[in-house]
Amino acid sequence: MISTGTAVAPGAEATQVPRSGVVLIRAIAAVLVLHGFLVGLWTTQHDIRLGYLDAVRHVLNRPLGIGEDFGVFAVMLLLTTGGYLAQLDRAPLRWQLVRGYLPVGVSSVLATIVAALGAQIWTVPLAPMTDVLAAAGNVTLVSHLVNEVQLLVPLAWFVLLLLAGTAAAAVINEYRGLAMLVVPLGQIVLSAAVVAIAPDSRLAGVIVFFPLVAVGQLIALAQRAGLKTGFVVASGFLSVFVMVMLQTLKPEFARWWYPVPAVFTMLLVGLGVVFSGDLAARLTGLRVVRWLSDHAVWLALLQGVVGYAVLDVLGGFLPVGVALVVAVVATGAVASACHRLVRRVPA
Numbered sequence: 001m002i003s004t005g006t007a008v009a010p011g012a013e014a015t016q017v018p019r020s021g022v023v024l025i026r027a028i029a030a031v032l033v034l035h036g037f038l039v040g041l042w043t044t045q046h047d048i049r050l051g052y053l054d055a056v057r058h059v060l061n062r063p064l065g066i067g068e069d070f071g072v073f074a075v076m077l078l079l080t081t082g083g084y085l086a087q088l089d090r091a092p093l094r095w096q097l098v099r100g101y102l103p104v105g106v107s108s109v110l111a112t113i114v115a116a117l118g119a120q121i122w123t124v125p126l127a128p129m130t131d132v133l134a135a136a137g138n139v140t141l142v143s144h145l146v147n148e149v150q151l152l153v154p155l156a157w158f159v160l161l162l163l164a165g166t167a168a169a170a171v172i173n174e175y176r177g178l179a180m181l182v183v184p185l186g187q188i189v190l191s192a193a194v195v196a197i198a199p200d201s202r203l204a205g206v207i208v209f210f211p212l213v214a215v216g217q218l219i220a221l222a223q224r225a226g227l228k229t230g231f232v233v234a235s236g237f238l239s240v241f242v243m244v245m246l247q248t249l250k251p252e253f254a255r256w257w258y259p260v261p262a263v264f265t266m267l268l269v270g271l272g273v274v275f276s277g278d279l280a281a282r283l284t285g286l287r288v289v290r291w292l293s294d295h296a297v298w299l300a301l302l303q304g305v306v307g308y309a310v311l312d313v314l315g316g317f318l319p320v321g322v323a324l325v326v327a328v329v330a331t332g333a334v335a336s337a338c339h340r341l342v343r344r345v346p347a
């Protein structure tokens with residue numbers, strides 16, 4: 001995965017610059033993911049009502065059919081734009097995989113340390129850390145594929161999909177030709193097969209979102225390699241079909257209406273690439289927008305570690321609104337520090 005900033009990996013001279021619309025979408029996703037999980041989910045878990053959250057849910061979430069306070073919608077945006085960026089990247093695959101994994105590795109280690117110190121972080125299930133094996137499973141991402149294992153960084157699964165998409169994009173870039181059709185379609189078929197065979201598994205709940213990465217790759221190929229738009233659209237329909245399959249086979253999955261935000265996601269990213277004009281360019285020229293775009297993955301992963309720990313400490317004696325602001329700022333500060341540290345890792 002390539003950064004939307006100015007850093008260039010060794011051997012990445014041919015890497016193509018992403019459209020400004022994609023940078024803007026990732027910045028929006030960074031804000032929405034904090035809104036959805038750090039603000040929305042934390043207040044829901046603690047039975048706290050916020051007037052602005054109620055208003056947003058009534059005016060936007062329910063009419064649009066996008067649940068969970070836009071949190072999963074934000075993750076879908078990161079998956080699709082991540083597939084797009086991976087397809088543009090020409091850096092060595094090793095570099096891409098290491099840089100892609102490090103946010104998960106660092107976040108999982110931090111989660112283990114913070115949990116061991118007794119702070120309440122966001123885990124699934126929401127309980128104190130169990131043992132060292134659970135920590136090791138999270139660092140290696142294995143826990144996100146196995147049922148009934150505690151997750152210390154619950155959103156790390158989407159980085160696992162991005163890593164798989166990075167490898168697939170490298171194959172496409174290496175062989176081109178027929179690979180531009182076969183590899184993305186293979187990702188969608190693989191997802192459908194897992195959903196059909198083991199719908200109740202944690203793996204199925206993760207891989208059902210994998211087709212969004214493939215759609216992101218196809219959007220990039222349509223833009224840069226002349227792939228037919230019709231194939232991209234057809235793949236989008238297949239991606240939604242995989243989600244509908246899981247809803248049919250696992251009724252509790254249907255309560256979230258994931259096909260609806262998935263359609264919005266693919267449309268938004270596609271339009272962001274095609275109609276990326278002067279306004280988007282001006283907006284992405286803003287430092288805050290570029291910062292949010294570059295730190296989106298870090299913010300998604302660290303909010304449940306840093307943000308939740310800060311709220312656990314401050315929530316008892318500060319007004320909720322103030323504590324949430326402090327938690328967001330703390331998450332951003334740690335995300336910035338970790339991002340700078342990782343950029344120094346040699347290829």
